[in-house]
Amino acid sequence: MGTKQTTAVKADVVLDAFGLICPMPIAKTCQAIKGMEVGQVLEVIADDQGIVEDMPSWCHTTGNEFLGIAEDHGEYHAFVRKRVIDSKECRRPPCNHPSQ
């Protein structure tokens, strides 16, 4: 489940989330991908093992492509290709309440 090994992918941007715990690796991923071009690959380095399931889930929900994850002695390298042009991720809430 979401643990296909990949080392052949070349990352355009590398995000160091090593040492950060949930939800920070995903939150930082969201922020990092926002500044990237569609088609570019983000590599996220983390040691929080939740990333193994969380990164595919995040990609599934946001419409980005999960390319795989590699693990080496507790260090994870997850790869994501940005697929969403008008990024749904990190959007501001559209609902506006009457100003007070």
Next chain:
Amino acid sequence: MALIVFSNEIDKLIATFNLALGGASMGMDVVLFFTFWGLELLKKDKTGDSYQKPNPSLEKMMAHPKFPSIDQMVKMCKEMGVKFIACTQSMEFMGLTKDDLLPVVDSIAGVATFLADAENAKINLLI
């Protein structure tokens, strides 16, 4: 996602902000409705005593730098567009005015506002 922030217990606040940050990261609209003790978090004059502490071992663990503080999580939530609403009724109970609250508060509103958001949200929790 619409969360009612009822408690000022630190462990519950961590769970709240974990969900809020996660939701915002997944592209969800996230609304936090602060009521009763949850309002303590929004007060300008909050102190260490504004929060109910967890047991000492958990508190010690949470002091580790790898765990973000509540304030850091609040800041990140704001950067990611999480909306903070303060409950007018609870503010009355606690003698608070808008001027007593931090600028992280987007609006001050009542039950109808929350319910309008909650009705549209797929995830509703009281924490």
